[in-house]
Amino acid sequence: MEGGAEAFGVTVTDTVPAGHKVALTDIPRGAAVVKYGHSVGRASERIPAGRHVHTHNLKTDLAARRDYVYEPAAPPPPERKTGEFSGYARAVGAVGIRNEIWIINTVGCVNKPSERVAAEANRRYAGMTDGVFAFTHPYGCSQMGGDHENTRRILAGMAKHPNAGGVLIFGLGCENNTIESFRALLGDFDTDRVKFITAREHEDEEEAALKLIGELAAYASQAKRGPAGLDKLVIGLKCGGSDGLSGITANPLAGRVSDTLQAYGGTSALTETPEMFGAETILMNRCKTRALFDKTVGMINGFKSYFISHGQEIYENPSPGNKEGGITTLEEKSLGCVQKGGRGPVTDVLGYGERITVPGLTLIDGPGNDLVSVTALAAAGAHMVLFTTGRGTPFGGPVPTVKIASNSELAQKKARWIDFDAGALLDGRSMDDMADDLWRYMVSVASGHNTKNELNGCREIAIFKGGVTL
Numbered sequence: 001m002e003g004g005a006e007a008f009g010v011t012v013t014d015t016v017p018a019g020h021k022v023a024l025t026d027i028p029r030g031a032a033v034v035k036y037g038h039s040v041g042r043a044s045e046r047i048p049a050g051r052h053v054h055t056h057n058l059k060t061d062l063a064a065r066r067d068y069v070y071e072p073a074a075p076p077p078p079e080r081k082t083g084e085f086s087g088y089a090r091a092v093g094a095v096g097i098r099n100e101i102w103i104i105n106t107v108g109c110v111n112k113p114s115e116r117v118a119a120e121a122n123r124r125y126a127g128m129t130d131g132v133f134a135f136t137h138p139y140g141c142s143q144m145g146g147d148h149e150n151t152r153r154i155l156a157g158m159a160k161h162p163n164a165g166g167v168l169i170f171g172l173g174c175e176n177n178t179i180e181s182f183r184a185l186l187g188d189f190d191t192d193r194v195k196f197i198t199a200r201e202h203e204d205e206e207e208a209a210l211k212l213i214g215e216l217a218a219y220a221s222q223a224k225r226g227p228a229g230l231d232k233l234v235i236g237l238k239c240g241g242s243d244g245l246s247g248i249t250a251n252p253l254a255g256r257v258s259d260t261l262q263a264y265g266g267t268s269a270l271t272e273t274p275e276m277f278g279a280e281t282i283l284m285n286r287c288k289t290r291a292l293f294d295k296t297v298g299m300i301n302g303f304k305s306y307f308i309s310h311g312q313e314i315y316e317n318p319s320p321g322n323k324e325g326g327i328t329t330l331e332e333k334s335l336g337c338v339q340k341g342g343r344g345p346v347t348d349v350l351g352y353g354e355r356i357t358v359p360g361l362t363l364i365d366g367p368g369n370d371l372v373s374v375t376a377l378a379a380a381g382a383h384m385v386l387f388t389t390g391r392g393t394p395f396g397g398p399v400p401t402v403k404i405a406s407n408s409e410l411a412q413k414k415a416r417w418i419d420f421d422a423g424a425l426l427d428g429r430s431m432d433d434m435a436d437d438l439w440r441y442m443v444s445v446a447s448g449h450n451t452k453n454e455l456n457g458c459r460e461i462a463i464f465k466g467g468v469t470l
Contacts, residue, residue: 014052019244019326021053040332060329070293073285074345078263086447087228095232096162097383097446101132107140107175117209128217135461140177142470153353157379165220173200231265236377236385237340240370243390244326247336250388250406250422255342256435270341271364273303278331279338287346295349356381371462396453
């Protein structure tokens, strides 16, 4: 926006990049700067109407610690709807949206063998399933306490995921995360669907693994798509590489879809605890019960304590890319971020690595890192992730990762990455129409349409690490 342009009756006096803020009124030094109906910080100097508002004149107003008061404002649940998608029926009432074979390593030492096995299995058993995928990571050994348990919980959540019609647990034989202990962690499981191999026990571990995958593929190939209720569908909500338009276009659009899914009895999951800082009270007051409020307070304060324990500034956020895109403070980033959760009540709060069991909107503790948080959403049971972005990324998680651009320039420039253009809202499309379009697209993905990350082979996992490596 060039200096001298008129916007909302205000003459813009600076050159302002797209997605950045302009003062609509004179803002005194020290006064709150309001966006989304909430303060996003305080003016560090007087800001005349029409001036560019960013890091040079706006600073965070967040403190390290605060007291919270439960002021319930949870909306009533939406009127119940019924609908279907086409999925794969699994045991105990679960439904998958893909029919894949997953290789899950107990330890990073077998990463390369598992990748070679997946590549050969995709040639040898082509067409029997939706593909064979190895999920590599560097952990499973030399970890202590919480880190070791986090690794085990995430991998166990992956093994239980209904998008996998078959799972091969691939171990080395000397790691802390032993096959025996991991088998016990899974509890009851279908022995036709989940198989185990310990590399040290075989002369040719890769050929032995391929034989087991052949058995898994034969088993999984018996599953066929069929009608499934939308109440069985679980979506994760994530933003990455946000810009100043994310909280205006892509995030509220994802929030609309989240609310719609809950009307069908389905489930949405929101994570990225540090990117709730500054907007956490909105979520706290939407908690259905005082107990859930208390768990949310614990989640927020727990992550703040994690920062403090490492001597790090809690509010060292947004990222350089966020700032270039127009986001100035963590309050502003968070107020845009939480809009992905729509307006529905918070029905459950989970720790990192825990699995979703309650329909509605679930909050999951976890960092903002894209790979780590999407992995946590998948391990919790999300069939797919709606991933909003203003800067763009080719990244994809272990489940279909729907990339939603906040602006049309990104959608057009990186068409190989982006699945849906929310920037059309800036060209006059209504939120209702766009939400209908995104809903239909999401249902099509649930019914088998491949996302860009799937077509590009971008599938990764990452596991949170907070402690010592031996």
